[in-house]
Amino acid sequence: MTPVETQGIPGARFLDPKTLSRIDNLELLARTVVEGFLNGLHHSPYLGLSVDFAEHRAYMPGDDIRRIDWRLWARTDRFYVKEFEADTNANFSVILDVSRSMDFGTGGISKLDYARYLTACLTWFSRKQRDRVGLVTFDSDIVERIPPSAKNLNVVLHTLDRLKPGRPGMLRAPLLKIAETFHRRSILAVISDFYEEPKAVIDAVNLLRAKGNDLIVFQVLDPAELDFPFPDAANFQDLETGERIPIVPENFRARYQELMSAHVAELEKRFQENGIDYVLFNTATPLDYALFHFLSRRERLARVK
Numbered sequence: 578m579t580p581v582e583t584q585g586i587p588g589a590r591f592l593d594p595k596t597l598s599r600i601d602n603l604e605l606l607a608r609t610v611v612e613g614f615l616n617g618l619h620h621s622p623y624l625g626l627s628v629d630f631a632e633h634r635a636y637m638p639g640d641d642i643r644r645i646d647w648r649l650w651a652r653t654d655r656f657y658v659k660e661f662e663a664d665t666n667a668n669f670s671v672i673l674d675v676s677r678s679m680d681f682g683t684g685g686i687s688k689l690d691y692a693r694y695l696t697a698c699l700t701w702f703s704r705k706q707r708d709r710v711g712l713v714t715f716d717s718d719i720v721e722r723i724p725p726s727a728k729n730l731n732v733v734l735h736t737l738d739r740l741k742p743g744r745p746g747m748l749r750a751p752l753l754k755i756a757e758t759f760h761r762r763s764i765l766a767v768i769s770d771f772y773e774e775p776k777a778v779i780d781a782v783n784l785l786r787a788k789g790n791d792l793i794v795f796q797v798l799d800p801a802e803l804d805f806p807f808p809d810a811a812n813f814q815d816l817e818t819g820e821r822i823p824i825v826p827e828n829f830r831a832r833y834q835e836l837m838s839a840h841v842a843e844l845e846k847r848f849q850e851n852g853i854d855y856v857l858f859n860t861a862t863p864l865d866y867a868l869f870h871f872l873s874r875r876e877r878l879a880r881v882k
Contacts, residue, residue: 594694594860594863594864598685598686598694603693604697604701604731606694606697607700607734608701610694610701610864613865633657635658636656636658640658645657645658667703668709669699669763669764669765670725670759670763671696671711671765671766671768672715672752672755672767673693673712673740673768674692674714674716674746674767675720675742675743676743676747677742677743679797680742683799683800684799684801687799688770688797688799688860689740689742691797692795695797695858696737697737700730700733702872703764710733711725714736714740715751715752716745716751717743717745717746717747719751719754724758746772747773748771748777748778748781749777752781752784752785753781755785759785759787759788759790760788762788762791764791764793765792766793766795767795768797769794769795769796770797770802775843775844775847779851782853783851792854793853794848794853794854794855796844796855800861803859804834805830805833805834805837845857856871
């Protein structure tokens, strides 16, 4: 996704992930993206996560003044802000694939690094909305689990900072275990490259829908995985199995692109049929553009409820 393609998107400031990777501090990176994004949303209709009013609470420094109830201030001479159902009841967790294939990257940033930055930004944004935040990482099994809590932002960021690509991955077995760890309704963002057959992907992800969880799926791919731009014949290595395959790209490119396009289209179709929000990002996509998709989907879901 280029800056030209994202013109007119509220909040998109075209923050290049490769440039952001030079910021050697995930907290600073997340704050840079989220604060810039929210400033860009100043005149956007996509601001709140819910339309269901829940309660008032006392104004605190840093609260958005647009949420102050001025009528209540006129009666009480005290500042109160409106809270909504999503503000008071939301548990938000990222379920992050750290399998070996996520270590691939050709543009100066790997899929795993992009996924780390995306996770940090989504978590920072959700905590700013006063959601409880958590993280689960997996490959062929659960690697680390941080349960949702209002106090866990720094734990999540620290865990992301020291992530390493793991073993060859699979979806069903770890997602089944992960589903059993959520005991109350949550918003779950699943981030992976989804290199399994579309039916197997949907069957695995659907395991997370127990207890009415809301799912948003981010498929992260490198531009080379989408376009296969390699010019010279070479041995290509499967990162999951280590197998090396000799390929002449000129003879293989068109068929590869056809197969990849079909795979992505089938995933999108099946997610849509199952009522699961799906977004595809290549690792050149600005991270604030990803935030826009996340927020606008939450807004749309809130209006439907």
